[in-house]
Amino acid sequence: xSTASHQLCAGPLRCGLLLLFLFALPSTMRAxxxxxxxxxxxxxxxxxxxxxTPWKLLAGTLAxxxxxxxxxxxTQLVVSDYRFGDCVWEMDYCMLGxxxxxxxxxxxxxxxxxxxxxxxPAARLRQxxxxxxxxxxxTSRGQATCPTWHxxxxxxxxxxxxxxxxxxxxxxxxxxxxTDGLLAIGVAGDSQSSLAVSHMQVTETGFTSLFNGSDLSGxxxxxxxxxxxxxxxxxxxxxxGQEGPWxxxxxxxxxxxxxxxxxVQAGGNSGVYVRVPSDGxxxxxxxxxxxxxxxxxxxxxxxxxxxxxxASLYAIAPAAQGTARPPGMWNSLEIxxxxxxxxxxxxxxxxxxxxxHTFPALAERLTRGFIGLQNHSEAVWFRHLRIASP
Numbered sequence: 001x002s003t004a005s006h007q008l009c010a011g012p013l014r015c016g017l018l019l020l021f022l023f024a025l026p027s028t029m030r031a032x033x034x035x036x037x038x039x040x041x042x043x044x045x046x047x048x049x050x051x052x053t054p055w056k057l058l059a060g061t062l063a064x065x066x067x068x069x070x071x072x073x074x075t076q077l078v079v080s081d082y083r084f085g086d087c088v089w090e091m092d093y094c095m096l097g098x099x100x101x102x103x104x105x106x107x108x109x110x111x112x113x114x115x116x117x118x119x120x121p122a123a124r125l126r127q128x129x130x131x132x133x134x135x136x137x138x139t140s141r142g143q144a145t146c147p148t149w150h151x152x153x154x155x156x157x158x159x160x161x162x163x164x165x166x167x168x169x170x171x172x173x174x175x176x177x178x179t180d181g182l183l184a185i186g187v188a189g190d191s192q193s194s195l196a197v198s199h200m201q202v203t204e205t206g207f208t209s210l211f212n213g214s215d216l217s218g219x220x221x222x223x224x225x226x227x228x229x230x231x232x233x234x235x236x237x238x239x240x241g242q243e244g245p246w247x248x249x250x251x252x253x254x255x256x257x258x259x260x261x262x263x264v265q266a267g268g269n270s271g272v273y274v275r276v277p278s279d280g281x282x283x284x285x286x287x288x289x290x291x292x293x294x295x296x297x298x299x300x301x302x303x304x305x306x307x308x309x310x311a312s313l314y315a316i317a318p319a320a321q322g323t324a325r326p327p328g329m330w331n332s333l334e335i336x337x338x339x340x341x342x343x344x345x346x347x348x349x350x351x352x353x354x355x356x357h358t359f360p361a362l363a364e365r366l367t368r369g370f371i372g373l374q375n376h377s378e379a380v381w382f383r384h385l386r387i388a389s390p
Contacts, residue, residue, distance in 0.1 A: 041087070042207035042386040046079065046200040055079055056348070058116055060187070068198040073101050073189035078118055078182055079202075081332035081348040082259065084108070085180035086205035089154040093125075097193025102126055104188060105163075107156055108181030118184045121175050123154060123163040149198070157205075207259070210249065210371070210385040211237050221245035222280055222372070229375050239270065241379040246273065246280055246372050253387070254368040258335045260385040266327040267298040270380040271314065273372030274335060275365070280372055283315065285364035290314040290374065291335055291344060296324050311346040317359045319344055319351040330383075338390045339367060 046055075060075030071077060084107070095101060102124060109120030155162045156175070163171040183202070187195045210218060213235040216226055222245045229244030230237070239247075253275070264270065273280060276288030292312045294301060301308075306318035311333065313319075323346045325331050334345040340362040344352040356363035373382060 041203040041205040042209055042384075044082075044202045044204060044384060044386075046091075046202065058118075068196050069200070070096065070194050070196045071103075071185060071187045072194040073097075073187050073191045075194075076117065076184060076186045078109075078111075078184040082182075082334070083180045084156070084183060084202060084204065086157050088203040088205075089156070089183055089200075090202075091152050091200035092149045092198045093152055094149045094196045094198075095193070096196050097190065099190040099193045101187050101189030101193045101195055103195050104186035105152070105154060106182070106184035106186065107154060107161055108175050108178040109184050110181055118182060120178065120181055120184075121161060121173050122186075123161065123171050123173060125152070125165065125170070204386070204388070207386040207388040210258075210387055211382070213383075216247075218250050219247050220250060222248045222278070235383055237373070237382040237385070239373065239375050239378075239380045241377055243377060244375055246375050248273075248278070248280070249371040252368055252370055255338045255390050256336075257388045257390045258337075258371065258385070259332070259387075261330050261332050261383050262293055263330050263381045264293065264295050264327055265379050266295060267300055268295045268327060268378050268380055269293070269376040270378070271374040271376070272333065272335065273370065273374065274337060275367060275369035276372055277366065277369055280370075286366065288366050288369045289316065289342075291333070292319075293333070293374075293380065294324075295327050296321065297326070311344045311351045313342060313344075313352065313354060313359075313362075316361050316365075317342070317352055317354040319346065320349070323347045323349050323351055336390050337367075340365070 056078045058076045058078055061072050062075055062077060063070045069077075089105070089107065093103065104122050104124050106118050106120050106122045109118040109122075111117075112119045150166050153164045159175045159177070161173045161175055162169060163173070185195075185197070211232070212218070213232065215232050216230060220226060221228070221230070224245040226245060226247055229240050229242040230247050231240060232238070258272075258274075260272070262270070270293040271290040272293065273282055274289045274291060276282050281287040282290040290313070292308060292310055292314050294308070294310045296304070296309050307313065307315055309319055309321050310324045311319035325347065331347055336343040340356040342352065342354045342362070343350065354362060
């Protein structure tokens with residue numbers, strides 16, 4: 001990876017001090033302090049509204065809007081698209097209903113056989129230790145409302161997970177040899193009661209942002225003005241579909257782990273360029289690679305070759321099919337490159353694991369170059385672009 005990459009924490013003490021600094025900063029911190037905080041990791045908001053950063057419901061029922069998520073007793077919700085190693089998982093929560101529920105927060109978890117549950121270390125919040133029993137009041141319609149929200153913070157560093165509620169440590173759990181895994185929430189208790197969650201986010205240690213959400217800093221149009229067909233606003237990086245250049249990173253990268261989310265329109269077509277030269281060449285010996293982005297289900301693509309489906313290494317290695325979400329929905333894409341070894345994860349599933357031994361053409365491709373976003377003269381949206389050492 002380029003010199004912009006960051007090393008992961010060397011030990012629990014160092015990581016704990018770094019993350020403590022990140023979350024103890026006042027809102028009026030100086031610009032240089034903000035820069036240092038950003039370098040500690042990438043803050044990924046786990047959006048709860050219609051354009052949610054994907055969660056997968058395994059069992060039970062839930063309700064959500066743009067402000068909060070409500071999980072009834074017996075519900076389990078899993079962040080299936082990303083596996084998290086060292087990180088800080090935070091949220092505000094509130095107990096709702098006539099009986100207290102017992103939330104279970106899994107981390108570094110795996111899907112259980114059959115895919116209907118998760119297994120792994122977990123922190124349990126039991127009343128009243130985690131949150132003292134609050135007095136309930138009734139609305140004019142007789143519905144119970146919760147007077148108090150609490151802040152939960154789970155810090156994962158090395159093989160240790162530390163849970164704090166409202167700044168007070170409530171548990172410390174050893175994760176053994178698990179270095180990464182899924183995050184999940186389970187809610188045990190009466191089905192008439194629930195757990196409300198808001199302002200959920202994960203800070204991914206070691207990841208660095210590639211897009212600031214407001215302008216094209218760190219990117220440039222390839223041989224033309226990027227503003228002809230690219231624009232940034234409100235956290236989204238959009239290709240408008242107008243004629244113009246592909247978007248090229250200012251820096252070059254070698255081995256890395258790239259994570260992003262994308263959304264296409266019906267029939268949409270785009271791609272992520274990996275380790276390409278300055279001219280964007282991604283065909284044949286001495287070139288980089290394109291990771292395909294496509295509306296696979298569109299009638300216009302009814303005769304695709306296997307290596308043309310979403311998440312494939314275009315013209316080289318086909319990805320497993322059937323993981324793309326419908327047009328208009330957000331998809332997650334993770335590209336891990338180490339030498340000529342490529343691992344592609346799409347919407348939480350490893351869809352391609354390719355090396356020069358299984359696909360000899362990879363040995364002819366570059367192992368260092370630019371990251372790029374393709375302009376296929378069709379609208380496509382990107383967000384949460386970040387990068388880390390593999």
